[in-house]
Amino acid sequence: MLELSFREERKLETGRKVHLAAELGLDPKQVAVWFQNRRARHKSKLLEEEFAKLKQAHDAAILHKCHLENEVMRLKDKLVLAEEELTRFRSAGNHAVSGDGGDVMARAVCSGSPSSSFSTGTCQQPGGGGGGGDHLGDDDLLYVPDYAYADSSVVEWFSLYGLM
DNA sequence: TTGTGTTTTACGACCTC
DNA sequence: GAGGTCGTAAAACACAA
Numbered sequence: 001m002l003e004l005s006f007r008e009e010r011k012l013e014t015g016r017k018v019h020l021a022a023e024l025g026l027d028p029k030q031v032a033v034w035f036q037n038r039r040a041r042h043k044s045k046l047l048e049e050e051f052a053k054l055k056q057a058h059d060a061a062i063l064h065k066c067h068l069e070n071e072v073m074r075l076k077d078k079l080v081l082a083e084e085e086l087t088r089f090r091s092a093g094n095h096a097v098s099g100d101g102g103d104v105m106a107r108a109v110c111s112g113s114p115s116s117s118f119s120t121g122t123c124q125q126p127g128g129g130g131g132g133g134d135h136l137g138d139d140d141l142l143y144v145p146d147y148a149y150a151d152s153s154v155v156e157w158f159s160l161y162g163l164m
Numbered sequence: 165t166t167g168t169g170t171t172t173t174a175c176g177a178c179c180t181c
Numbered sequence: 182g183a184g185g186t187c188g189t190a191a192a193a194c195a196c197a198a
Binding site for chain 2: 029030033034036037041
């Protein structure tokens with residue numbers, strides 16, 4: 001009876017308390033205490049359920065974080081490789097400038113940031129008028145050799161930075 | 165049988181309406 | 182003042198060793 005009454009209404013007004021006590025042959029005070037304890041159990045159960053939900057969400061968030069960290073690692077590795085390739089191509093380009101210019105031709109000239117090993121800056125045609133004078137330093141020129149176009153990853157990289 | 169953990173009952177202190 | 186929550190003690194109960 002107490003359970004049924006509790007399911008109907010969690011709070012216990014005087015009339016219902018007295019009625020229940022009479023029906024059960026209990027002291028009204030006992031009925032009141034029973035309701036107090038029943039409410040406490042109910043609240044505790046709700047808290048447990050909420051905790052379980054939060055824990056599930058937390059676990060999912062941790063898993064997602066791990067995936068993101070793996071992705072960051074993978075992209076960092078990719079960046080290192082790209083920078084190595086850039087260094088290689090720059091080196092090849094410089095040799096071409098100082099050499100006979102045979103199978104290597106200038107494709108683009110990009111302004112680069114001193115603090116960065118590559119640039120997303122604007123491109124200009126080699127030797128194209130002005131401003132910078134006619135001296136072409138290491139950080140000013142980027143020569144893309146023909147063979148670079150055969151490597152899809154290089155093409156991808158250069159496209160990414162608007163160099164092709 | 166006994167030690168231990170869990171549940172239930174009851175109470176006091178304090179708060180709100 | 183009645184009735185609420187919160188924290189806690191004690192009794193009752195369940196159960197493995």
